[in-house]
Amino acid sequence: MQKIFLILLSLLNSYLYADKSIDCNIHIDISKNSTQKVVLQLSYDKECSIVMDQNSSKITIMPKADNNISTDINKTEKLISLAKSKLGASYEPAKSGPDHFDCSGFVYYLFKENGIKIPRTSLSQSKSGDKLTREELKRGDIVFFDTYDRKHVNHSGVYLGDGKFIHSSSGKAYGVTISDIDKGFYKDKFRWGVRKIFK
Template structure:
Protein backbone atom coordinates (compact mmCIF):
# COMPACT_ATOMS: atom_id res chain seq x y z
CA UNK A 1 0.00 0.00 0.00
CA UNK A 2 2.81 2.40 1.00
CA UNK A 3 4.74 1.45 -2.16
CA UNK A 4 1.73 2.23 -4.37
CA UNK A 5 1.28 5.59 -2.63
CA UNK A 6 4.93 6.49 -3.26
CA UNK A 7 4.58 5.59 -6.96
CA UNK A 8 1.43 7.71 -7.24
CA UNK A 9 3.14 10.72 -5.61
CA UNK A 10 6.17 10.33 -7.87
CA UNK A 11 3.93 10.23 -10.95
CA UNK A 12 2.05 13.35 -9.85
CA UNK A 13 5.31 15.20 -9.15
CA UNK A 14 6.66 14.33 -12.60
CA UNK A 15 3.41 15.44 -14.26
CA UNK A 16 3.49 18.81 -12.49
CA UNK A 17 7.14 19.29 -13.48
CA UNK A 18 6.39 18.54 -17.14
CA UNK A 19 3.42 20.91 -17.14
CA UNK A 20 5.54 23.68 -15.62
CA UNK A 21 8.33 23.06 -18.12
CA UNK A 22 5.99 23.19 -21.12
CA UNK A 23 4.40 26.38 -19.79
CA UNK A 24 7.79 28.04 -19.68
CA UNK A 25 8.62 27.32 -23.31
CA UNK A 26 7.08 27.99 -26.69
CA UNK A 27 7.65 26.47 -30.12
CA UNK A 28 7.89 28.89 -33.03
CA UNK A 29 8.42 28.55 -36.77
CA UNK A 30 11.38 30.46 -38.22
CA UNK A 31 10.35 33.04 -40.81
CA UNK A 32 12.41 34.60 -43.59
CA UNK A 33 14.66 37.28 -42.09
CA UNK A 34 14.68 35.78 -38.59
CA UNK A 35 17.97 35.22 -36.81
CA UNK A 36 18.90 34.19 -33.27
CA UNK A 37 19.63 37.76 -32.17
CA UNK A 38 16.23 39.08 -33.28
CA UNK A 39 14.42 36.11 -31.74
CA UNK A 40 16.27 36.46 -28.43
CA UNK A 41 15.33 40.14 -28.30
CA UNK A 42 11.71 39.46 -29.33
CA UNK A 43 11.12 36.76 -26.68
CA UNK A 44 13.16 38.35 -23.89
CA UNK A 45 15.77 35.59 -23.73
CA UNK A 46 19.39 35.08 -24.87
CA UNK A 47 21.03 33.60 -27.96
CA UNK A 48 22.83 31.03 -25.84
CA UNK A 49 19.58 29.94 -24.16
CA UNK A 50 17.89 29.34 -27.54
CA UNK A 51 20.92 27.43 -28.86
CA UNK A 52 21.04 25.26 -25.73
CA UNK A 53 17.28 24.54 -25.78
CA UNK A 54 17.48 23.43 -29.42
CA UNK A 55 20.95 21.83 -29.31
CA UNK A 56 22.12 24.16 -32.09
CA UNK A 57 25.77 23.95 -33.11
CA UNK A 58 25.71 27.14 -35.22
CA UNK A 59 23.69 30.34 -35.56
CA UNK A 60 22.32 29.50 -39.02
CA UNK A 61 18.52 29.28 -39.28
CA UNK A 62 16.23 28.16 -42.11
CA UNK A 63 12.68 29.38 -42.86
CA UNK A 64 10.20 26.77 -41.63
CA UNK A 65 12.57 25.47 -38.93
CA UNK A 66 10.90 24.76 -35.56
CA UNK A 67 12.55 26.30 -32.49
CA UNK A 68 11.81 25.97 -28.78
CA UNK A 69 11.97 29.37 -27.09
CA UNK A 70 12.90 28.82 -23.41
CA UNK A 71 11.61 30.76 -20.45
CA UNK A 72 8.49 32.31 -21.96
CA UNK A 73 5.40 30.94 -23.61
CA UNK A 74 4.11 32.69 -26.72
CA UNK A 75 1.16 34.06 -24.75
CA UNK A 76 3.46 35.31 -22.01
CA UNK A 77 5.75 36.98 -24.53
CA UNK A 78 2.85 38.74 -26.20
CA UNK A 79 1.25 39.87 -22.96
CA UNK A 80 4.61 41.13 -21.71
CA UNK A 81 5.10 43.19 -24.86
CA UNK A 82 1.63 44.70 -24.70
CA UNK A 83 1.04 45.04 -20.95
CA UNK A 84 1.57 48.53 -19.58
CA UNK A 85 1.20 50.04 -23.03
CA UNK A 86 -1.15 52.76 -24.20
CA UNK A 87 -2.99 53.63 -27.41
CA UNK A 88 -1.82 56.52 -29.59
CA UNK A 89 -3.98 58.11 -32.30
CA UNK A 90 -2.04 59.04 -35.44
CA UNK A 91 -1.97 62.77 -36.23
CA UNK A 92 -1.08 64.69 -39.38
CA UNK A 93 2.65 64.48 -40.13
CA UNK A 94 3.30 61.43 -37.94
CA UNK A 95 5.67 58.75 -39.26
CA UNK A 96 6.74 55.43 -37.81
CA UNK A 97 10.25 56.79 -37.29
CA UNK A 98 9.01 59.82 -35.31
CA UNK A 99 6.68 57.69 -33.18
CA UNK A 100 9.34 55.06 -32.50
CA UNK A 101 11.67 57.78 -31.24
CA UNK A 102 8.93 59.49 -29.20
CA UNK A 103 7.92 56.32 -27.38
CA UNK A 104 11.43 54.87 -27.03
CA UNK A 105 10.76 51.95 -29.39
CA UNK A 106 12.28 50.59 -32.58
CA UNK A 107 10.30 50.77 -35.82
CA UNK A 108 10.43 46.98 -36.03
CA UNK A 109 8.91 46.65 -32.54
CA UNK A 110 6.20 49.21 -33.32
CA UNK A 111 5.24 47.36 -36.52
CA UNK A 112 5.29 43.96 -34.80
CA UNK A 113 3.08 44.99 -31.87
CA UNK A 114 0.54 46.55 -34.23
CA UNK A 115 0.83 43.86 -36.94
CA UNK A 116 1.70 46.49 -39.57
CA UNK A 117 2.67 45.20 -43.00
CA UNK A 118 3.87 48.56 -44.38
CA UNK A 119 5.28 51.87 -43.19
CA UNK A 120 2.17 53.82 -44.17
CA UNK A 121 0.00 55.46 -41.51
CA UNK A 122 -3.44 57.09 -41.76
CA UNK A 123 -5.01 59.93 -39.78
CA UNK A 124 -6.94 58.66 -36.77
CA UNK A 125 -5.28 55.24 -36.88
CA UNK A 126 -4.85 53.72 -33.41
CA UNK A 127 -1.44 52.31 -32.49
CA UNK A 128 -0.32 50.42 -29.40
CA UNK A 129 2.77 52.17 -27.98
CA UNK A 130 4.82 52.08 -24.80
CA UNK A 131 3.71 54.35 -21.99
CA UNK A 132 6.01 57.30 -21.43
CA UNK A 133 5.99 60.31 -19.15
CA UNK A 134 7.81 62.51 -21.61
CA UNK A 135 7.28 63.36 -25.26
CA UNK A 136 11.02 63.30 -25.76
CA UNK A 137 12.07 60.26 -23.77
CA UNK A 138 15.72 59.70 -24.75
CA UNK A 139 16.73 56.38 -26.23
CA UNK A 140 18.72 54.44 -23.62
CA UNK A 141 22.43 54.24 -24.30
CA UNK A 142 24.92 51.74 -23.04
CA UNK A 143 27.86 53.35 -21.27
CA UNK A 144 29.87 50.20 -20.81
CA UNK A 145 33.60 50.55 -21.44
CA UNK A 146 34.29 46.83 -21.73
CA UNK A 147 36.16 45.59 -24.77
CA UNK A 148 34.27 43.79 -27.49
CA UNK A 149 35.02 40.09 -27.54
CA UNK A 150 33.22 36.85 -28.41
CA UNK A 151 31.43 37.14 -25.07
CA UNK A 152 28.78 39.59 -23.86
CA UNK A 153 30.45 42.58 -25.51
CA UNK A 154 29.80 41.31 -29.04
CA UNK A 155 26.20 40.46 -28.20
CA UNK A 156 25.83 43.95 -26.76
CA UNK A 157 27.02 45.50 -30.05
CA UNK A 158 24.29 43.63 -31.95
CA UNK A 159 21.60 44.53 -29.40
CA UNK A 160 22.51 48.21 -29.57
CA UNK A 161 22.54 48.19 -33.38
CA UNK A 162 19.11 46.50 -33.60
CA UNK A 163 17.71 49.15 -31.27
CA UNK A 164 18.27 51.75 -34.02
CA UNK A 165 16.57 49.79 -36.80
CA UNK A 166 14.54 52.25 -38.88
CA UNK A 167 16.50 55.36 -37.84
CA UNK A 168 16.71 57.84 -40.77
CA UNK A 169 19.75 57.99 -43.05
CA UNK A 170 21.60 61.31 -43.29
CA UNK A 171 24.97 61.75 -44.94
CA UNK A 172 27.68 62.69 -42.42
CA UNK A 173 25.43 62.00 -39.41
CA UNK A 174 26.33 59.93 -36.34
CA UNK A 175 24.04 61.43 -33.72
CA UNK A 176 21.67 58.64 -32.69
CA UNK A 177 18.75 60.33 -34.45
CA UNK A 178 20.28 59.94 -37.95
CA UNK A 179 23.27 58.12 -39.47
CA UNK A 180 25.29 57.50 -42.57
CA UNK A 181 26.86 54.05 -42.90
CA UNK A 182 30.18 54.60 -41.10
CA UNK A 183 28.53 57.03 -38.69
CA UNK A 184 26.19 54.21 -37.64
CA UNK A 185 28.95 51.66 -37.02
CA UNK A 186 31.08 54.26 -35.22
CA UNK A 187 28.13 55.28 -33.02
CA UNK A 188 27.28 51.69 -32.03
CA UNK A 189 30.85 50.80 -31.14
CA UNK A 190 31.21 54.06 -29.22
CA UNK A 191 28.48 52.81 -26.87
CA UNK A 192 30.78 49.98 -25.74
CA UNK A 193 33.78 52.25 -25.30
CA UNK A 194 35.49 51.74 -28.66
CA UNK A 195 36.17 54.72 -30.95
CA UNK A 196 36.17 54.07 -34.68
CA UNK A 197 36.91 56.62 -37.42
CA UNK A 198 33.88 58.03 -39.23
CA UNK A 199 34.93 56.61 -42.59
CA UNK A 200 34.31 53.14 -44.06
CA UNK A 201 37.78 52.72 -45.61
CA UNK A 202 39.44 53.86 -42.40
CA UNK A 203 37.32 51.40 -40.41
CA UNK A 204 38.42 48.60 -42.74
CA UNK A 205 42.00 49.42 -41.80
CA UNK A 206 41.09 49.03 -38.10
CA UNK A 207 40.97 45.68 -36.37
CA UNK A 208 41.71 42.16 -37.57
CA UNK A 209 40.91 41.08 -41.15
CA UNK A 210 38.82 37.92 -41.15
CA UNK A 211 37.56 35.53 -43.82
CA UNK A 212 33.88 35.50 -44.74
CA UNK A 213 33.59 31.97 -43.34
CA UNK A 214 34.75 33.27 -39.95
CA UNK A 215 32.07 35.96 -39.62
CA UNK A 216 30.57 36.30 -36.15
CA UNK A 217 27.86 38.73 -34.92
CA UNK A 218 29.41 42.11 -34.18
CA UNK A 219 32.01 41.97 -36.97
CA UNK A 220 32.15 44.84 -39.47
CA UNK A 221 31.37 43.93 -43.10
CA UNK A 222 32.40 46.12 -46.05
CA UNK A 223 31.20 46.65 -49.61
CA UNK A 224 32.03 48.43 -52.86
CA UNK A 225 28.73 49.92 -54.00
CA UNK A 226 27.48 52.18 -56.79
CA UNK A 227 30.23 51.02 -59.14
CA UNK A 228 33.03 52.13 -56.83
CA UNK A 229 36.45 50.45 -57.08
CA UNK A 230 37.15 51.13 -53.40
CA UNK A 231 35.30 50.35 -50.16
CA UNK A 232 32.53 52.88 -49.57
CA UNK A 233 29.96 51.09 -47.41
CA UNK A 234 30.01 49.31 -44.03
CA UNK A 235 27.59 47.51 -41.73
CA UNK A 236 27.50 45.24 -38.67
CA UNK A 237 27.09 41.49 -39.14
CA UNK A 238 24.22 40.10 -36.99
CA UNK A 239 24.37 36.40 -37.92
CA UNK A 240 22.56 34.07 -40.33
CA UNK A 241 24.09 35.81 -43.37
CA UNK A 242 22.59 39.20 -42.47
CA UNK A 243 23.95 42.61 -41.53
CA UNK A 244 22.44 45.85 -40.23
CA UNK A 245 23.46 49.14 -41.84
CA UNK A 246 22.44 52.70 -42.63
CA UNK A 247 21.27 52.56 -46.24
CA UNK A 248 21.24 55.67 -48.44
CA UNK A 249 19.04 53.80 -50.94
CA UNK A 250 16.37 53.01 -48.33
CA UNK A 251 16.92 56.23 -46.33
CA UNK A 252 17.09 54.40 -43.00
CA UNK A 253 18.83 51.71 -40.97
CA UNK A 254 17.84 48.32 -42.38
CA UNK A 255 18.82 44.64 -42.35
CA UNK A 256 20.17 43.10 -45.57
CA UNK A 257 21.72 39.83 -46.73
CA UNK A 258 25.38 39.50 -47.69
CA UNK A 259 24.71 36.43 -49.83
CA UNK A 260 21.58 37.47 -51.72
CA UNK A 261 20.39 40.53 -53.60
CA UNK A 262 22.26 43.79 -54.15
CA UNK A 263 25.11 43.25 -51.67
CA UNK A 264 26.03 39.68 -52.62
CA UNK A 265 28.34 40.66 -55.50
CA UNK A 266 29.59 43.82 -53.79
CA UNK A 267 31.01 42.23 -50.65
CA UNK A 268 34.60 43.44 -50.09
CA UNK A 269 35.71 41.98 -46.74
CA UNK A 270 35.31 42.03 -42.98
CA UNK A 271 37.20 42.99 -39.84
CA UNK A 272 36.86 42.02 -36.19
CA UNK A 273 37.24 44.80 -33.65
CA UNK A 274 38.99 43.53 -30.50
Protein backbone atom coordinates (compact mmCIF):
# COMPACT_ATOMS: atom_id res chain seq x y z
CA MET A 1 0.00 0.00 0.00
CA GLN A 2 1.39 3.38 -1.04
CA LYS A 3 2.16 5.96 1.61
CA ILE A 4 -0.10 9.01 1.48
CA PHE A 5 1.71 12.32 1.64
CA LEU A 6 0.17 15.56 2.91
CA ILE A 7 1.21 18.77 1.19
CA LEU A 8 0.59 22.19 2.71
CA LEU A 9 0.18 24.95 0.16
CA SER A 10 0.11 28.61 1.11
CA LEU A 11 -1.51 30.82 -1.51
CA LEU A 12 -2.37 34.45 -0.89
CA ASN A 13 -2.41 33.81 2.88
CA SER A 14 -4.85 30.88 2.41
CA TYR A 15 -3.88 27.35 3.46
CA LEU A 16 -4.91 24.57 1.11
CA TYR A 17 -4.29 20.85 1.64
CA ALA A 18 -3.75 18.19 -1.01
CA ASP A 19 -3.27 14.46 -0.61
CA LYS A 20 -1.12 12.70 -3.16
CA SER A 21 -0.16 9.07 -3.47
CA ILE A 22 2.93 9.37 -5.62
CA ASP A 23 6.07 11.53 -5.54
CA CYS A 24 5.99 14.47 -7.88
CA ASN A 25 7.35 17.95 -8.45
CA ILE A 26 4.91 20.82 -8.00
CA HIS A 27 4.65 24.00 -10.02
CA ILE A 28 2.17 26.63 -8.78
CA ASP A 29 0.80 29.19 -11.21
CA ILE A 30 -0.90 31.94 -9.17
CA SER A 31 -3.49 33.90 -11.12
CA LYS A 32 -4.96 37.24 -10.10
CA ASN A 33 -8.56 36.07 -10.01
CA SER A 34 -10.40 34.00 -7.41
CA THR A 35 -9.01 30.64 -8.49
CA GLN A 36 -5.58 29.08 -8.35
CA LYS A 37 -4.34 26.57 -10.88
CA VAL A 38 -1.87 23.95 -9.71
CA VAL A 39 -0.07 21.74 -12.21
CA LEU A 40 1.71 18.64 -10.92
CA GLN A 41 4.28 16.81 -13.01
CA LEU A 42 4.37 13.24 -11.71
CA SER A 43 7.57 11.26 -11.60
CA TYR A 44 6.45 9.13 -14.56
CA ASP A 45 5.78 12.24 -16.66
CA LYS A 46 1.99 12.16 -16.43
CA GLU A 47 0.43 15.54 -15.65
CA CYS A 48 -2.34 16.36 -13.22
CA SER A 49 -4.23 19.61 -13.42
CA ILE A 50 -6.32 21.15 -10.63
CA VAL A 51 -8.37 24.33 -10.55
CA MET A 52 -9.37 25.17 -6.99
CA ASP A 53 -11.47 27.82 -5.31
CA GLN A 54 -9.52 30.16 -3.04
CA ASN A 55 -12.03 29.58 -0.25
CA SER A 56 -11.65 25.80 -0.34
CA SER A 57 -9.66 24.00 2.36
CA LYS A 58 -9.02 20.82 0.35
CA ILE A 59 -8.23 20.05 -3.26
CA THR A 60 -8.48 16.82 -5.21
CA ILE A 61 -5.78 15.72 -7.64
CA MET A 62 -7.15 14.29 -10.91
CA PRO A 63 -5.09 12.96 -13.85
CA LYS A 64 -4.89 15.21 -16.85
CA ALA A 65 -6.04 13.57 -20.10
CA ASP A 66 -3.19 12.06 -22.08
CA ASN A 67 -3.41 13.67 -25.52
CA ASN A 68 -1.70 10.73 -27.21
CA ILE A 69 -4.07 8.23 -25.62
CA SER A 70 -7.05 10.42 -26.55
CA THR A 71 -5.83 10.61 -30.14
CA ASP A 72 -5.41 6.84 -30.29
CA ILE A 73 -8.90 6.27 -28.91
CA ASN A 74 -10.48 8.73 -31.35
CA LYS A 75 -8.72 7.21 -34.35
CA THR A 76 -9.52 3.69 -33.20
CA GLU A 77 -13.20 4.59 -32.99
CA LYS A 78 -13.01 6.21 -36.43
CA LEU A 79 -11.46 3.03 -37.84
CA ILE A 80 -14.12 0.84 -36.23
CA SER A 81 -16.89 3.14 -37.44
CA LEU A 82 -15.55 2.79 -40.98
CA ALA A 83 -15.34 -0.98 -40.56
CA LYS A 84 -18.95 -1.23 -39.41
CA SER A 85 -20.09 0.95 -42.31
CA LYS A 86 -18.84 -1.87 -44.57
CA LEU A 87 -20.93 -4.59 -42.95
CA GLY A 88 -22.48 -6.69 -45.69
CA ALA A 89 -19.90 -5.69 -48.32
CA SER A 90 -19.17 -8.77 -50.42
CA TYR A 91 -16.09 -10.97 -50.15
CA GLU A 92 -13.92 -11.03 -53.25
CA PRO A 93 -10.42 -12.51 -53.50
CA ALA A 94 -7.55 -10.05 -54.02
CA LYS A 95 -9.78 -7.01 -53.42
CA SER A 96 -9.05 -4.27 -50.90
CA GLY A 97 -12.07 -1.99 -51.20
CA PRO A 98 -13.82 0.22 -51.18
CA ASP A 99 -16.83 -2.06 -51.75
CA HIS A 100 -15.36 -5.58 -52.08
CA PHE A 101 -12.72 -7.16 -49.86
CA ASP A 102 -10.81 -10.29 -49.08
CA CYS A 103 -9.93 -10.65 -45.39
CA SER A 104 -6.52 -8.98 -45.35
CA GLY A 105 -7.65 -6.47 -47.95
CA PHE A 106 -10.36 -5.33 -45.56
CA VAL A 107 -7.86 -4.80 -42.72
CA TYR A 108 -5.40 -3.13 -45.10
CA TYR A 109 -8.13 -0.76 -46.33
CA LEU A 110 -9.23 0.26 -42.82
CA PHE A 111 -5.73 1.18 -41.68
CA LYS A 112 -4.80 2.86 -44.97
CA GLU A 113 -7.87 5.08 -44.71
CA ASN A 114 -6.69 6.05 -41.21
CA GLY A 115 -3.16 6.92 -42.27
CA ILE A 116 -1.33 3.73 -41.27
CA LYS A 117 0.53 1.65 -43.81
CA ILE A 118 0.47 -2.09 -43.10
CA PRO A 119 1.35 -5.14 -45.22
CA ARG A 120 -1.27 -6.43 -47.64
CA THR A 121 -1.46 -10.13 -46.73
CA SER A 122 -2.63 -11.69 -43.46
CA LEU A 123 0.65 -13.52 -42.95
CA SER A 124 2.72 -10.37 -43.47
CA GLN A 125 0.36 -8.35 -41.27
CA SER A 126 0.77 -10.91 -38.49
CA LYS A 127 4.53 -10.28 -38.51
CA SER A 128 4.26 -6.48 -38.43
CA GLY A 129 4.34 -6.07 -34.64
CA ASP A 130 4.70 -7.72 -31.26
CA LYS A 131 2.36 -10.65 -30.71
CA LEU A 132 -0.56 -10.12 -28.32
CA THR A 133 -2.33 -12.89 -26.42
CA ARG A 134 -6.11 -13.16 -26.29
CA GLU A 135 -6.07 -11.51 -22.85
CA GLU A 136 -3.99 -8.56 -24.10
CA LEU A 137 -6.31 -7.62 -26.96
CA LYS A 138 -7.77 -4.13 -27.07
CA ARG A 139 -10.34 -2.51 -29.34
CA GLY A 140 -8.79 -1.80 -32.73
CA ASP A 141 -6.09 -4.51 -32.59
CA ILE A 142 -5.60 -6.72 -35.63
CA VAL A 143 -6.42 -10.36 -34.90
CA PHE A 144 -5.07 -13.39 -36.77
CA PHE A 145 -6.32 -16.91 -37.33
CA ASP A 146 -5.24 -20.22 -38.81
CA THR A 147 -8.55 -21.36 -40.24
CA TYR A 148 -7.12 -24.45 -41.97
CA ASP A 149 -5.07 -25.66 -38.99
CA ARG A 150 -1.91 -25.63 -41.08
CA LYS A 151 0.22 -23.86 -38.45
CA HIS A 152 0.36 -20.55 -40.27
CA VAL A 153 -1.85 -17.46 -40.34
CA ASN A 154 -4.27 -17.16 -43.24
CA HIS A 155 -7.03 -14.87 -41.93
CA SER A 156 -7.21 -11.45 -40.25
CA GLY A 157 -9.75 -9.03 -38.82
CA VAL A 158 -10.11 -6.13 -36.37
CA TYR A 159 -10.96 -6.68 -32.71
CA LEU A 160 -14.05 -4.82 -31.45
CA GLY A 161 -13.85 -5.77 -27.78
CA ASP A 162 -16.09 -8.11 -25.76
CA GLY A 163 -14.83 -11.13 -27.70
CA LYS A 164 -16.03 -9.81 -31.08
CA PHE A 165 -14.11 -9.03 -34.25
CA ILE A 166 -15.07 -7.67 -37.65
CA HIS A 167 -13.70 -9.23 -40.82
CA SER A 168 -14.38 -10.10 -44.43
CA SER A 169 -15.30 -13.77 -44.38
CA SER A 170 -15.11 -16.25 -47.23
CA GLY A 171 -17.37 -18.57 -45.21
CA LYS A 172 -21.15 -18.62 -44.91
CA ALA A 173 -21.47 -14.83 -44.56
CA TYR A 174 -19.28 -14.31 -47.66
CA GLY A 175 -18.63 -10.70 -46.83
CA VAL A 176 -17.92 -8.27 -44.02
CA THR A 177 -19.42 -9.59 -40.80
CA ILE A 178 -18.92 -9.67 -37.01
CA SER A 179 -17.92 -12.95 -35.35
CA ASP A 180 -16.97 -14.30 -31.92
CA ILE A 181 -13.38 -15.12 -31.02
CA ASP A 182 -14.28 -17.15 -27.94
CA LYS A 183 -16.91 -19.47 -29.38
CA GLY A 184 -18.02 -21.07 -32.61
CA PHE A 185 -15.75 -21.66 -35.58
CA TYR A 186 -13.02 -19.18 -34.57
CA LYS A 187 -12.64 -20.30 -30.94
CA ASP A 188 -9.73 -22.66 -31.65
CA LYS A 189 -8.46 -20.80 -34.72
CA PHE A 190 -7.18 -17.61 -33.06
CA ARG A 191 -3.38 -17.33 -32.99
CA TRP A 192 -2.44 -13.80 -31.85
CA GLY A 193 -3.04 -10.09 -32.28
CA VAL A 194 -0.94 -7.09 -33.30
CA ARG A 195 -1.42 -3.48 -32.20
CA LYS A 196 -0.71 -0.59 -34.58
CA ILE A 197 -0.02 2.83 -33.02
CA PHE A 198 -1.65 5.87 -34.60
CA LYS A 199 0.69 8.79 -35.29
